[in-house]
Amino acid sequence: MLLLERRQWIEKQVITKGKVDIEELSKQLNVSSMTIRRDLAELEKAGKVIRTHGGAVSPKSLIGETPYASKKEKNIQEKQMIAKKALTIIPENASILLDSGTTTMEVARLIKDRDDLTVITNDIKIAAELIDSQLKVIVTGGELQNSVGALYGWPTQEILKNIHVDIFFLGAHAVDIDSGVTAPTFEKSLIKKLMIQAAQTTWLLVDSSKFNKKAFSAVCPIKSLEGIITDAKLDIPDRKKYEEQTVLLLGEG
Amino acid sequence: MLLLERRQWIEKQVITKGKVDIEELSKQLNVSSMTIRRDLAELEKAGKVIRTHGGAVSPKSLIGETPYASKKEKNIQEKQMIAKKALTIIPENASILLDSGTTTMEVARLIKDRDDLTVITNDIKIAAELIDSQLKVIVTGGELQNSVGALYGWPTQEILKNIHVDIFFLGAHAVDIDSGVTAPTFEKSLIKKLMIQAAQTTWLLVDSSKFNKKAFSAVCPIKSLEGIITDAKLDIPDRKKYEEQTVLLLGEG
DNA sequence: AAAAATATGAACTAAAATGAACAAAAGTAA
């Protein structure tokens, strides 16, 4: 195993587990504890870990991260850029519908200090994030999808049939130029479809890793979207394909 | 366990519980009380905690933190005892309805590790607390009451009219032998009434500080309750009055 | 292929974390 490879592996362990133990790493990686110590010293210099006797801990766990954070951490910067871009298209006093997901969560974080918006969401975590805000927040009810925090079921559907919002920020796991937006389960796509119907305009918020993927159940074609907001990592050829069918906004650092 | 890992753990305890006890930490973490003392000394230097005799408290709890946190802190031990007692009346595979509030939140914390229950709640914070559990959780939708986390409005009412549960754990701000349970707003009492109707049995969970108080809007008379669970601080004369009309269970340390 | 730079492991010394014992200080109750 290469040096850099080993350090990345250690870094990952720190992120996912929150801590690492020198003796343990030494056994797992078949190197001496001295080597691990040197690795940790480097990782500490780079600000990736904080060393402590016997091992190291994540610098983030000091500021109160949850297990949820580890998943969220993925592409977090891209998501924040996308969210920032999304803010530019929200007018004053708008009502917005936030899909469940981590990208839309970033949007929620950014609008937290405003007081002119009405936010509707089916994501418990987004709702919890907005508890201490001055915004008007409406939560669709229903069954909680454990560990994710999204709400599904008839109450959600019922509410969605009875509301109307200015903008819907749609999240997705898979986007493809031919299949359009797709979701992993039938129920998720149903909710998303209802959300689209409840909104004047729908903007898709996805980081570039979601492109050219297909999931089980169709949500909508690209053409029907008002636009897509994604990060600048999307290939130029891909960009052109999508720009033929809709507006493409790129969030940048 | 690593030193920094342990300190992070303690820090988290201070944040979530508001205070920590040295002897308790010593047992939980399997280190001597001297070590805990040194940990607390360091955490105090870093401004993370404020030391007290026998333990430490959160620096935020002294300056007033969020409304929720400070409110939660009040009578926290009583609430935990009440919640513990409430657990004893929940049968296997029961469906329970949890009212919004801090006492019912303690019930949620205690059932988090079970997987046989169905929980319905109109409290976003309770729902968020149960995200990582194996329980079936149903959230009533509606408008979010900012800073509190309760949901109101027609979606909540609609759902409540369409469900049936075994046990409803009712929270209250005011209980009086003559006026019964009362709530500060009309809408709150309406939701509570609907919850009572949706449940086979209703148990009132209140700490003793809520007794002999009246609020604006009536919820239900004492007689109609299956029982009241409160803490042992309730006067003996009061106890007798309530025992004439319903079952009284006392949570004790 | 030889030389230089880098990485690794082992041996040893230095530093630290920990717990126990006991004296000092702070609460608590009469």
Added chain:
DNA sequence: TTACTTTTGTTCATTTTAGTTCATATTTTT
């Protein structure tokens, strides 16, 4: 207040972990 109990802080011995140095191995450069 005084006596009593509990909690703290200091010191020191022990154990664990870290860092330094040097020899060896590996990779990169020339």
